[in-house]
Amino acid sequence: EQKRYDLALKEITARIGDDPEDPEGYILTALCRHLSNQPGAWDAAQRAIELAPNECRAHFVVSITEAKRGNLDAAEAAIRRAIELNTWNAGYFGQLSAIDIARYRWNEALQSANEGRAIDPDDEVCLNHRAIALTKLGRHAEAASTLEGTLEKHPEDAHTHANRGWTL
Numbered sequence: 001e002q003k004r005y006d007l008a009l010k011e012i013t014a015r016i017g018d019d020p021e022d023p024e025g026y027i028l029t030a031l032c033r034h035l036s037n038q039p040g041a042w043d044a045a046q047r048a049i050e051l052a053p054n055e056c057r058a059h060f061v062v063s064i065t066e067a068k069r070g071n072l073d074a075a076e077a078a079i080r081r082a083i084e085l086n087t088w089n090a091g092y093f094g095q096l097s098a099i100d101i102a103r104y105r106w107n108e109a110l111q112s113a114n115e116g117r118a119i120d121p122d123d124e125v126c127l128n129h130r131a132i133a134l135t136k137l138g139r140h141a142e143a144a145s146t147l148e149g150t151l152e153k154h155p156e157d158a159h160t161h162a163n164r165g166w167t168l
Contacts, residue, residue: 005036023052030061034068041065056085056092063095067102075099090116094125101132109133124154128163135167143167 009032016025026048033041042065048058059082067075079095086092093116100109110133116126127150134143147164154160 003035005032005038008032009038021051023048023055023058026051027055027057027061030065034061034064042069054085056082056089059085060089060092060095063099067095067099072099072102088119090120090123090126092116093119094123094129097126097129097133101129104136106133106136110137122153124150124157124160128159131163131167140167 009029012025012028012032015022016029019025026044030041030044030048033039033044041061045058045061045065048055049062052058059078063075063078063082066072066078076096076099079092079099082089083092083096093112097109097112097116100106100112109129113126113130113133116123117130120126127146131143131146131150134140134146144164144167147160147167150157150160151164
């Protein structure tokens with residue numbers, strides 16, 4: 001949460017050293033490496049899946065690392081598996097919406113974002129992806145309203161400010 005990924009990776013590496021069969025260490029490694037643009041995120045995500053094929057968070061990290069590599073088919077398959085394993089995580093629908101946006105599938109992106117918002121109405125990713133999809137669908141007033149509400153709840157979110165600028 002503090003974006004101190006190097007310090008987190010140091011602790012996670014020690015955790016993996018203590019228990020190299022614990023998938024949580026690999027999930028966290030994949031997240032830290034992904035968020036800090038360090039190599040090895042995909043490898044860690046793959047190891048997490050090997051160790052815990054029914055762990056929804058492992059499929060989530062596979063999805064985000066595959067999407068970053070441009071492999072949207074694998075990213076979508078992984079996030080759909082995560083959703084199948086845990087239908088109550090708004091972030092998973094946010095990731096599915098991101099994949100739909102990358103594919104220029106605006107209606108599907110809007111639907112995925114709205115499904116996530118049904119779980120957590122304040123999810124920043126879903127709100128931002130909803131606004132992007134609405135903008136691309138020509139529904140500018142709805143997009144603006146979504147972003148204004150998002151900024152009220154999350155006034156420091158840079159992505160939301162940028163997104164608001166794009167809608168204008």
